[in-house]
Amino acid sequence: MAYTLQIALLLCGTVGLSLCYSGPDLPPGPYCGISNTCCKDRQDGCSHRILDSKCYCDQFCNRTRGHDDCCPDYPQVCLGEVPPQPIANGCKHGRTFYAPGDTRIEDCHVCECIHAPQGDDYWQCDRDPCIMSEDVLRGVSQSRLGWRAANYSQFHGKKLKDGLIYKLGTLPLSRETARLGPINLDKEIAYPPHFDARTHWKNYISPIVDQGWCGSDWAVSLATIVSDRFAIQSNGAEKVILSPQTLLSCNVRYQQGCRGGNIDTAWIFAKNHGLVDEECFPYEAKITRCPFKKRGDLFSDGCRPVVPQRTSRYKVGPPGRLIKEHDIMYDIMQSGPVQAVMTVYQDFFHYQDGIYRRTRFGNNELKGLHSVRIVGWGEENGQKYWIVANSWGTQWGEDGYFRIARGENESDIERFVVTVLSDVTEAYLRK
Numbered sequence: 001m002a003y004t005l006q007i008a009l010l011l012c013g014t015v016g017l018s019l020c021y022s023g024p025d026l027p028p029g030p031y032c033g034i035s036n037t038c039c040k041d042r043q044d045g046c047s048h049r050i051l052d053s054k055c056y057c058d059q060f061c062n063r064t065r066g067h068d069d070c071c072p073d074y075p076q077v078c079l080g081e082v083p084p085q086p087i088a089n090g091c092k093h094g095r096t097f098y099a100p101g102d103t104r105i106e107d108c109h110v111c112e113c114i115h116a117p118q119g120d121d122y123w124q125c126d127r128d129p130c131i132m133s134e135d136v137l138r139g140v141s142q143s144r145l146g147w148r149a150a151n152y153s154q155f156h157g158k159k160l161k162d163g164l165i166y167k168l169g170t171l172p173l174s175r176e177t178a179r180l181g182p183i184n185l186d187k188e189i190a191y192p193p194h195f196d197a198r199t200h201w202k203n204y205i206s207p208i209v210d211q212g213w214c215g216s217d218w219a220v221s222l223a224t225i226v227s228d229r230f231a232i233q234s235n236g237a238e239k240v241i242l243s244p245q246t247l248l249s250c251n252v253r254y255q256q257g258c259r260g261g262n263i264d265t266a267w268i269f270a271k272n273h274g275l276v277d278e279e280c281f282p283y284e285a286k287i288t289r290c291p292f293k294k295r296g297d298l299f300s301d302g303c304r305p306v307v308p309q310r311t312s313r314y315k316v317g318p319p320g321r322l323i324k325e326h327d328i329m330y331d332i333m334q335s336g337p338v339q340a341v342m343t344v345y346q347d348f349f350h351y352q353d354g355i356y357r358r359t360r361f362g363n364n365e366l367k368g369l370h371s372v373r374i375v376g377w378g379e380e381n382g383q384k385y386w387i388v389a390n391s392w393g394t395q396w397g398e399d400g401y402f403r404i405a406r407g408e409n410e411s412d413i414e415r416f417v418v419t420v421l422s423d424v425t426e427a428y429l430r431k
């Protein structure tokens with residue numbers, strides 16, 4: 001059979017019979033209808049030219065119709081069937097046909113084939129922006145901004161509005177919290193141009209977490225900072241990785257789990273109830289049942305402490321707020337990484353390396369709050385930056401970290417920085 005006909009009939013199989021008679025690929029005839037002859041056996045007299053091949057009007061068509069060499073009008077002429085309504089021609093995508101009402105996914109969009117009573121059927125896709133944006137990728141690569149953008153596969157097929165919920169997770173600060181008076185240290189010392197907690201306290205700094213598709217940054221940033229500070233303040237004796245799952249599963253009141261949390265509520269929970277270690281209650285990126293009693297200790301929780309003297313869960317003192325560049329630096333040098341709440345727009349998701357500053361590329365309307373962990377600072381070509389741990393795994397950014405401009409409140413990163421002291425077991429407290 002001729003190539004064209006095969007293609008045309010192949011399409012019939014995909015789109016349904018109706019298209020075979022009315023579609024643009026096969027001329028509709030008439031064929032059997034020319035002479036109204038329908039034969040029993042296959043014979044040349046009972047065939048007609050169609051494109052550069054032949055089609056037949058015999059009863060073999062009965063068995064094989066729809067995908068063989070029968071004339072398009074065989075069922076109407078020879079079987080007396082009503083011709084199918086010449087409905088929609090459907091929608092096409094690549095080499096595939098879709099019927100009206102069919103949907104397909106394109107990146108993060110759902111597209112539906114819409115039937116147009118007059119005119120051609122067409123695709124209608126939702127217009128929500130995806131996390132990954134061509135505008136950001138192109139814009140950032142064509143400008144000299146000091147940072148580079150990447151197209152991350154972990155964000156493919158995801159909408160920006162969902163990313164702002166499930167890759168971040170910090171609820172707006174209450175008015176009361178936002179007004180919390182900052183601590184003013186005002187220490188006039190010679191600050192080193194570079195400081196990195198990861199090298200200064202080698203092996204004490206907890207690894208990069210991947211929060212997954214769960215807006216738990218409020219829990220992850222808190223747990224990692226408290227872990228780091230337990231190790232630092234105990235000179236490594238209480239080096240422990242604390243479990244953000246404790247917060248996600250047990251600090252549920254006034255919190256929204258994977259849809260976000262209030263950092264002040266979380267700090268109060270950490271102060272009053274404490275956290276257990278990651279080994280005892282591993283992170284699952286979803287709310288699970290809290291397995292612990294409200295008032296319990298590591299023993300009743302079934303967790304194993306790293307020092308024999310410890311019985312209570314890992315708790316903290318009252319959190320404090322820092323806002324000045326030097327105060328933040330002083331606190332990190334003294335006690336370890338701090339928590340910061342930054343504002344995230346679409347371009348931030350694309351960060352690959354360099355010193356981040358917000359651009360105007362991509363969407364500038366949607367934004368979210370993100371809690372992260374500042375572990376140090378530095379300078380490069382006269383540009384000052386913070387070194388910050390994100391919680392999107394180590395494939396993102398600079399091995400899971402990013403650098404961001406320092407001293408200019410970039411993305412509000414200096415707006416609300418939290419410091420806290422960990423309740424280290426007395427015997428091991430660093431003097």
Ligand SMILES: *[C@@H]1O[C@H](CO)[C@@H](O)[C@H](O)[C@H]1NC(C)=O
Binds near residue numbers: 059062
């Ligand atoms: C074709 O098949 C139909 C049922 O599918 C049957 O009623 C009819 O008699 C058949 N016609 C011929 C010509 O074999």
Ligand SMILES: *[C@@H]1O[C@H](CO)[C@@H](O)[C@H](O)[C@H]1NC(C)=O
Binds near residue numbers: 156
């Ligand atoms: C990112 O990469 C994927 C896979 O290579 C590609 O399909 C997609 O179009 C890219 N996204 C953008 C915004 O360029």
Ligand SMILES: *[C@@H]1O[C@H](CO)[C@@H](O)[C@H](O)[C@H]1NC(C)=O
Binds near residue numbers: 323324409413
């Ligand atoms: C940082 O910017 C935010 C919002 O623009 C503002 O509310 C805050 O006071 C600023 N913080 C500092 C330390 O400048």
